[in-house]
Amino acid sequence: MADTVDPRVVRTRQDVLQATLDVLVDEGWDAVTHPHVARVAGYSKATLYAHWPDRLALVRDAFAHWGAIPHLAPVGTLREDLRIELQSFRSSLSDHRLDRALAVLAERTPAVPELRPVRDAFLADGERPLRKRLEPLLDPLEVDVAVHMLCGGMLHAVVMHGRVPADDFIDTAVEAVLTAFDLDPAA
Amino acid sequence: MADTVDPRVVRTRQDVLQATLDVLVDEGWDAVTHPHVARVAGYSKATLYAHWPDRLALVRDAFAHWGAIPHLAPVGTLREDLRIELQSFRSSLSDHRLDRALAVLAERTPAVPELRPVRDAFLADGERPLRKRLEPLLDPLEVDVAVHMLCGGMLHAVVMHGRVPADDFIDTAVEAVLTAFDLDPAA
Structure with a gap:
């Protein structure tokens, strides 16, 4: 207890x-x-x-x-789980101002080295569900590249272009990763 | 003259x-x-x-x-051109502090709306060679997703993780995009 x-x-x-x-x-x-x-x-x-x-x-x-806010548990097919994770990431970025928090961390950390473990832990929390979902299916470099392309692609749209990615953007990104790494969408 | x-x-x-x-x-x-x-x-x-x-x-x-600094002209195969463009992006990020400039733009633009056209023009300059190389080969949504995944993946590594991507990261990202969008590497 x-x-x-x-x-x-x-x-x-x-x-x-x-x-x-x-x-x-x-x-x-x-x-x-x-x-x-x-x-x-x-x-x-x-x-x-x-x-x-x-x-x-x-x-x-x-x-x-x-970072301790729980992500949705992965329960579906790989395709569904990747889509849900990116949609949930989008909602955090656009509705809960995660975009601002990440921009502040990105901008401040080089000048305030004590922020580095804070930033690293926060990113690790955020990426964990995607990494855990892909780790049994890919080698470590592929996991790293896939997670960077998915998370980085979303962040690039919101933080750099100031544009919230539509569903077709997310779906195209998910299909790209499934095809690129020869993943079974139903895994 | x-x-x-x-x-x-x-x-x-x-x-x-x-x-x-x-x-x-x-x-x-x-x-x-x-x-x-x-x-x-x-x-x-x-x-x-x-x-x-x-x-x-x-x-x-x-x-x-x-932004007016010329990129290398694309002269090789698609695979070579994508690799060279990402390597050159990496060098700007890590050696010429483009990472810091983008972090400042990302952090400040929401608070200083007059920066928006500056940020947008700078990003458009930076992404232009990649977009021009891919536009004849893909539909507009695919170009957008591919450019976001490549640029965003690199930025995520450098700006968020504070880590400069190695050659094998770049090569894996390029192969992922070639495979994902069924592109001829020799195009």
Whole structure:
């Protein structure tokens, strides 16, 4: 049985981590300060400092919180699972501002090396379902290229071109990977 | 015959636009101000203001300057041309800090809508050789997906994973697109 956790603590954590992400995607990295996030979340600065000693701890937990949101379990054919994963990625990018979060991580990480493990863990969480689905079927280099082409293709559309890919784009990308790597769509 | 242009003016333009890109990729968007760029480039603020009335004009010309660098002309087989184009993209990303420029554009454009045409023109310049090579061979949706998967796959590796793709990654991506879209490698 799980340890008992005060639901108010859980609630505080959720509110603060959500506020951190909101500030990050709306206002950028420099706006993520304890006083500002506390104001947005509706808690005292003291509460924030008690849980998160510095900005990096706050941002790290915020991304971990987001990364922990479960993906849909793969239950269908390979074709269906790839389509569903890309559609769900699209929805995170376009409806939940994952595009902004990734753009901030991409832009800030070279200047703030402490962000590197945060970025790497967040990407690993995001890519895990695709990788796990493909790993039994392909060699490691092929998995890597396929995941990069699928995730990178979606990101390129949303983040670089500012355009949400339509269903026919997703379907064409999925068919391309199935054909390219000689995968059984019904696997 | 081309109009005669004072070589000092050409030189000034090149120096200032290169300094603008350097400041942008090293220090970020907020650092691109006329006084700071003038100092880095070694010219007076007055010279900068005379040529570029505001920051957007400066950044727009800087990206146009970069985008105008000629790509290698496609002269080989389709397989060779795709490989060379991705290798050249990799070299721009890793050796000429194109990764930083694209990350800044991706991060800043949603907050600075005037950057959108700059970003769009720069991406169009960058993608043009790939698109032109594939357009006679594929329908428009396939061209779009193939270009997104190739460029996006490379960008995902460098910008999101902080990892420069090796030759076997590039070769696997090129073979994937050739196979996926039933393209003749010798075309």
